[in-house]
Amino acid sequence: MIDRADLTVAPETSIRVALERLDRSRLQVVFVEDAAGRLVGAVSDGDIRRGLLAGAVLDDHVSGIMNSGPAAVAPTASQDAVDELKEQRGIRVVAVVDDGGRLVDVVGEGESIGTPLSTPVVLMAGGRGQRLYPITKDIPKPLVPLGDVPMIDIILGRLREQGFRRVHVSVNHLGHLIEAHLGDGSRHGLEITYLHEPMPLGTAGAIAQLRDRIGEDFVVMNSDLLTQVDLRRMLAFHSATGAVATIGAREYGFEIPYGVIRREGDRVTGLAEKPYHSELVSAGIYVLAPDALGLLEQDEYCDMPTLLARLMDDARRVSSFEIREEWIDVGRPEDLERARQAWERNGR
Structure with a gap:
């Protein structure tokens, strides 16, 4: 700004x-x-x-x-x-x-264009990254590099390109390394503050600390995602639907590697050779209205599905926004390799 x-x-x-x-x-x-x-x-x-x-x-x-x-x-x-x-x-x-x-x-020099937004973004960076062990034994997953650029730097760069300026980073496991790397965010043209988890609080627990600090819709996303999703479109969709929460959804498909039998009782009614099955899955990106924070307790362990279930039990609207852009959840070694190849191929 x-x-x-x-x-x-x-x-x-x-x-x-x-x-x-x-x-x-x-x-x-x-x-x-x-x-x-x-x-x-x-x-x-x-x-x-x-x-x-x-x-x-x-x-x-x-x-x-x-x-x-x-x-x-x-x-x-x-x-x-x-x-x-x-x-x-x-x-x-x-x-x-x-x-x-x-x-x-x-x-300015080294900066990217993006109409500044007041919308806060929460990056969940407190996890242990156990599926990437031993890479994450001495380095938190958000600092694992793609090429020579830490993942969290790529995420922050894309946030700034889209106009976001206020970022809260939740930290626990090796959080001091993340804080030392990012500082106050000025190197990225951002304002970064930290949500310190005294213990692992799940994918939603840490945001309870923001209850009296946020007065507008905000974005929550995992800090191990390589994605080109336009969060501004997701925010606009969230606002248009009147939802208290919007889940970023991604199609996940898989092929059953066998012929599948359709039957009624023991009578075969059809055969499908290696059918393809798909579902919409949570992409680890959410938009929440500030009053969603009222269903969280300070220092309470709570994952995002639990918070969303509470909202739905309270008859509050939860919407889904389908993400069709590039999206890689860097959770496993093979995902990390795929993300590195995408970064090297696209250069961004």
């Missing part, structure tokens, strides 16, 4: 004040907005230097030396379009403007 106190000035602002803002700006640029809040220019150190060499003085208005054609894209622009624009213009920062030309975000 942009910080207007350091990143924007008015056209009549003095060059001196703009220079002071530049000193505080993490992006080495300040943007110029008119009285209606529309982006009309940008000022960098180079613009100021060229202006002073041309005879401007520090008390002149910044409008006289600004770049009146700053690089800007719409919030719907792709990351490829942003990268291409940066390369074409030889710049490190691109403005993001809405339909009215108002600045809503900036994409």
Whole structure:
């Protein structure tokens, strides 16, 4: 989310004040907005230097030396379009403007575009990862790398691309290593806080700590998923259905490797050779309304199916949202290998 106190000035602002803002700006640029809040220019150190060499003085208005054609894209622009624009213009920062030309975000060096959302995301990272042992003997599963990138870094990068900024990470097993790696999240352009589990609390128990801290729908997901699902669509679907909880669902199919007999009593009525069977399974991604937290007790062990069952027993609506994008649950060694191959193949 942009910080207007350091990143924007008015056209009549003095060059001196703009220079002071530049000193505080993490992006080495300040943007110029008119009285209606529309982006009309940008000022960098180079613009100021060229202006002073041309005879401007520090008390002149910044409008006289600004770049009146700053690089800007719409919030719907792709990351490829942003990268291409940066390369074409030889710049490190691109403005993001809405339909009215108002600045809503900036994409700096190494950052990805995404309209900032207030929606919190909870990453469940407290598990022991026993199915990946001995890999997870000394390293928590979220830090297991795909290539040379820890899984949780990939997940956080994709969250930021979609506009999420607030992340709560639940930690237990080797949690200090996760905290040391992620810190406050600023390296990822995120605000990260931690939910400390005094003991393993299951896939839902830790979120009881958020009961008085969240006042809007929020996302809960496992931290061992490699997926391209658009969580913004899932949030919109959740809101449209009026559900208190929405389960991300994934089709899981398998082939029975034998001929299957259909019968009535001992009479054979049909044969099916190696039939394919499929079901929708939980994908480890959920959207919850804040009042769902009222059914959890602090430090109570509770897995997500139990919480969802409580909601349904209370006659609350629980919806399902089918995930058709890439989805790999990195639970077993063969899943880890598949995820690594997908990461190497796609590069993201």
